Amino acid sequence: MSLLERRLIRETSFGLAGKLWRISWTYVLLLCALAGVGYAALYSAGGGSAEPYASHHILRFAFGLMLMLSIALVDIRFIARLSWPAYAVAVTLLVLVLHMGHVGKGAQRWIDLAGMQWQPSEMMKIALVMALASWFHKASWEQMGNPLFLLPPALAVAVPVVLIVKEPNLGTAVIVAAVGAAVFLAAGIRWWKVGLIAAVIGLVAPIAYGHLHDYQRARIITFLSPESDPLGTGYNIIQSKIALGSGGMWGQGFLQGTQGNLNFLPEKQTDFIFTMLGEEFGFVGGVAVLGLLALIVLGAMGIALRCRHQYGRLLALGIGMNFFMYVFVNVAMVMGAIPVGGVPLPLVSHGGSAMIMVMVGFGLLMSVHVHRDVEFGDGRDNP
Amino acid sequence: MRRESKRTGVFTRRALLLVAGQLGALGALATRLYQVQVVDGARYATLAKTNRISERLIAAPRGRLLDRFGVTLAGNRSNWRALLVAEQTDNVDGTLDNFTRLVPLADHERVRIDREVRRHRRFIPVVVRDFLDWEDMARIEVNAPDLPGILIDVGTTRLYPFGSTLAHVIGYVAPPNEDDVAEDPMLALPGLRIGRAGVEKYYDLALRGRAGVAQLEVNSVGRVVRELDHQEGMQGQDIGLTIDSELQKSVLARLGDESASAVVMDCRNGEVLAMATNPSFDPSLFNSGVSQAQWIEWTSNRKAPLINKAAAGLYAPGSTFKMVVGLAGLQAHAITQTERLNCPGYLDIGDTRFHCWSKGGHGLLDLRGGLKNSCDVFFYEVARRTGMDNIAAMANRFGLGVKLDIELPNARKGLVPTREWRIAQGKAWNIGDTIVHGIGQGFLQLTPLALAVMASRLATGRAVLPHLTRTIADVLQPGSRPEDWPPLDLPERDLRAVRDGMWQVVNEPGGTATIARLTLPGVQLAGKTGSTQVRRVTREQREHGFKSEDLPWEFRPHALFVAFAPHDAPRYALSVVVEHGNAGAATAGPVARDIMTDALTIDPIGRREPPQRVAESITPGAPGREGSR
Incomplete structure (x- = not known):
């Protein structure tokens, strides 16, 4: 590494202007566009009015954007030191919510903090990625072959997954597990272990099914045959499909969706916001939104690939994976492709704490991007 | 140095693999969306229009009959009644047995209830007992846990302040029969009455008014999910009679x-x-159904009180x-x-x-x-x-x-x-x-x-x-x-x-x-x-x-x-x-x-x-x- 290059890194890493310059404004613009889609959808969900959803949505996004940019300027090495503390806090909150959180829609998920209701599981997703990235930061390829080395991070995944299942919130637990698995995979876990784990899951799943809550089981049954109980749990999916279907290729037009506006659609402003969009803007609009979401996922993955230290790579990949899982679960859910599971569409659905946590995640992602070339102990690649 | 590049290479390959998986999944979603929106779209669009909205009628209050000075001769009053929703109880007979212990039901009432429960779908409420007084209602409410499927609601019933004094002029109202219902669907509503004699019959249409319409979202078996729209009906017209x-x-x-x-x-x-x-006779007896004994007494009376x-x-x-x-x-x-x-x-x-x-x-x-x-x-x-x-x-x-x-x-x-x-x-x-x-x-x-x-x-x-x-x-x-x-x-x-x-x-x-x-x-x-x-x-x-x-x-x-x-x-x-x-x-x-x-x-x-x-x-x-x- 040349002296010049080292100086360059130092300058760009620690100057405020340089940091601002290194922020990917294109990416920020994509996020703004997605929030704009959310505004339009919530405006329609509010019956053609900014109240009660859209105006709050855009205010929260503005706040989230400031938060994101602030976090982006924080040195990634400092953030890395906060990984395990953040993880500890998140686990504590998860335990707390099980004992004193209040019940919403049949599950203990929420906790009151700073005037808002938070789902600790949202925070857990990011904290877990940070903790895993921190653990694997210094891990060599050889170390990744050592099962004893993999045991602590595996436990770090298992603990929150079990806690979230107990809430119970199956959907989020699956997302957390999937994100953890993605980080493991990217960190270099051997393929045969991946195969082994997959096999174990395949064997355990039927047994675990026996321990599921009734409503969780009902969701899975409903998923397999939504028409079997149209008014019970399958009702949401059928209504959602009907609304999407009535959108057709080009949609019924902005504010013209009948199913959403006649309140056929349940929870149209939260979980089923994509259905609103699909009904009013049709297949074309739906695919456009999916394209925008794909660009954001790809951008996160691109940031991961461009980063030159393992912590940043794993963190960016984990956050990108988290966002992808949100999108996939939500959209697949409203189309009846997977069981319904209380997962919002990030930056589009109405909901405060979820959006803040998503923006915190993007703040970390952007910090990775800003600090992609910094000197970072053993984890940094030599050019 | 080698260590890191090996690790980086693995990361890059696997990250690209994940990206491919993600893009594939999103592509699958887009395909699915095409299936739902475009291929099956027409079917779902039809479903959206026809299957989900059901219009349900809401009874309009029956018009009053007044005398020439505005005194009410026939009015409406609230009727607290106990209804039974069969699907909300595992054991209809058990619920009714418990009910009888609180508010005695005669045998012919039990027969009627059983018949109606059999005839209607299980989520449609059947009237168990009309005209509950406060005491009965309190007894029912207190014992609600023993009475699954029983609910209390309020309808209106015809009130004749002058009773038998004007029975032959005013006439009376009685439950409609099937032919009446075929003519005006509003009459199918529980508790609705049709004029059967006298002015009540002559002016039945005007007194009846027009039913309100609630647009309800129903599922495929007709159970109400929610109300979408509510159009008030037209109250029946008040008729002022020449009677003093x-x-x-x-x-x-x-x-x-x-x-x-x-x-x-x-x-x-x-x-x-x-x-x-x-x-004369008490016209309100027809409202809830005349008992056999009363009917025999009326028809066998040589002074013919009903005529x-x-x-x-x-x-x-x-x-x-x-x-x-x-x-x-x-x-x-x-x-x-x-x-x-x-x-x-x-x-x-x-x-x-x-x-x-x-x-x-x-x-x-x-x-x-x-x-x-x-x-x-x-x-x-x-x-x-x-x-x-x-x-x-x-x-x-x-x-x-x-x-x-x-x-x-x-x-x-x-x-x-x-x-x-x-x-x-x-x-x-x-x-x-x-x-x-x-x-x-x-x-x-x-x-x-x-x-x-x-x-x-x-x-x-x-x-x-x-x-x-x-x-x-x-x-x-x-x-x-x-x-x-x-x-x-x-x-x-x-x-x-x-x-x-x-x-x-x-x-x-x-x-x-x-x-x-x-x-x-x-x-x-x-x-x-x-x-x-x-x-x-x-x-x-x-x-x-x-x-x-x-x-x-x-x-x-x-x-x-x-x-x-x-x-x-x-x-x-x-x-x-x-x-x-x-x-x-x-x-x-x-x-x-x-x-x-x-x-x-x-x-x-x-x-x-x-x-x-x-x-x-x-x-x-x-x-x-x-x-x-």
Whole structure:
């Protein structure tokens, strides 16, 4: 590494202007566009009015954007030191919510903090990625072959997954597990272990099914045959499909969706916001939104690939994976492709704490991007 | 150095693998979206429109019936009732058993509930018990855990503040049958009632109003998910009747225990002020279903409490028909006003002898005297000279034997025979038939209402028709002013002669009904008695000192009386029929006198008729009425 290059890194890493310059404004613009889609959808969900959803949505996004940019300027090495503390806090909150959180829609998920209701599981997703990235930061390829080395991070995944299942919130637990698995995979876990784990899951799943809550089981049954109980749990999916279907290729037009506006659609402003969009803007609009979401996922993955230290790579990949899982679960859910599971569409659905946590995640992602070339102990690649 | 690049390479490969997986998954979502939105889109779009919205009707409150002063005669009140939703309980019988322990259910109620539960889908509520009082409701609420599937809600029920006093005019409401429901789907709603008799039936459509519509989202088995839209229905119209509820009450009281009926009309405009039939019944019993025992009691009662005798009871008018016969004679120039006829006590036509009620005869009488003494022979002779067809035509002009447009669906037309009618029956019309019709016997069949109309027309010379409707939805209906009715087109002189005769009946010494003379100062009543045999009296009986009082009740003659007052400025006309009351003068006369006294003296101060808008188009003589038949 040349002296010049080292100086360059130092300058760009620690100057405020340089940091601002290194922020990917294109990416920020994509996020703004997605929030704009959310505004339009919530405006329609509010019956053609900014109240009660859209105006709050855009205010929260503005706040989230400031938060994101602030976090982006924080040195990634400092953030890395906060990984395990953040993880500890998140686990504590998860335990707390099980004992004193209040019940919403049949599950203990929420906790009151700073005037808002938070789902600790949202925070857990990011904290877990940070903790895993921190653990694997210094891990060599050889170390990744050592099962004893993999045991602590595996436990770090298992603990929150079990806690979230107990809430119970199956959907989020699956997302957390999937994100953890993605980080493991990217960190270099051997393929045969991946195969082994997959096999174990395949064997355990039927047994675990026996321990599921009734409503969780009902969701899975409903998923397999939504028409079997149209008014019970399958009702949401059928209504959602009907609304999407009535959108057709080009949609019924902005504010013209009948199913959403006649309140056929349940929870149209939260979980089923994509259905609103699909009904009013049709297949074309739906695919456009999916394209925008794909660009954001790809951008996160691109940031991961461009980063030159393992912590940043794993963190960016984990956050990108988290966002992808949100999108996939939500959209697949409203189309009846997977069981319904209380997962919002990030930056589009109405909901405060979820959006803040998503923006915190993007703040970390952007910090990775800003600090992609910094000197970072053993984890940094030599050019 | 190598370490790191190995690790980086693995990361890059696996990250790209993940990206490929993510893109593949999003691509799959897009494909799925195409399937749902474009390929299956049409099917779902149809589903969206047809399958999900169901219109459900909401009952409109039934219009009220008011008397002429705005007093409620039929209203609505809240009805707290217990409903059973079968699907909310595992054991319908168990729930009902528990319910019976709290609020006893009769066996026939259990049978009805079981039948309805079987017939309806399990989420449709079935009425278990209507008209719960607070105590029952409290008992049910406290024991709610033992009564799964039972819920309490409030509907409306018909309220008749005057009960049996007006039962025959107002009629009653009862649960609709299947044909009714086919006509108006609103009637399928639980607790809804349809007018089954009287004004309630006549004005059923107007009173019923229009059902509201709630657009509901329902699932494929019809269970309601949520309400989407709510259109208020139109409340039924209030109908203001011509009835004076105070007068009605006193008229019914005057009838006492007799099987009798009376009609009081405003003779200037045909408004029926009171129409009473005794005995009566409690109309609210029909609301919840009449018990078998009650029904048997009603139908086996020889005084027939369910029949509106005032409008549907048919009686031979007897001597009350004599005014019509006299007028027919004058009109046909068969007699003159002053012409005197001799009554020797009988009239022989061919080899048949027709007796006068006075064995010794009345001697020479003119028309006024004939009426005053109610001489039969005089009117035998008038009828003989006039002929039945002329008499029938005159009767029809007085509203007898013609259809009267009264707002009572079961009102009867009665019968005034003509020769043609008799020949159409395949029989010959004999001169003897004409003779007996001269004194209101024979085939004549008239209702007390028709007799009251006759009295009104005699009093005013106008062709008033009886009606019960004064206002609809606060709009005064045509027919409430005397000018709305055309004159009868009879010479005033002829009418005056008949009225004089009626005045003499009551007010001159020797008149047949001096008992009916009013005791009010300065007001006099003109009237006519009548008594009609139910069974033929043979000459043998007559010669053996026959007394109708000795007959069993159901064979005694009916007693009739028609009257109007004040005789010089007629305001009220009435008819009274006391079934099997023997002589008209002795039985019906005092009743008529007392009723007329009430009509004249019930103080209208403080009971001013409420101001009403007049209907825009007034067709003189033809009171237009809305509503159904």
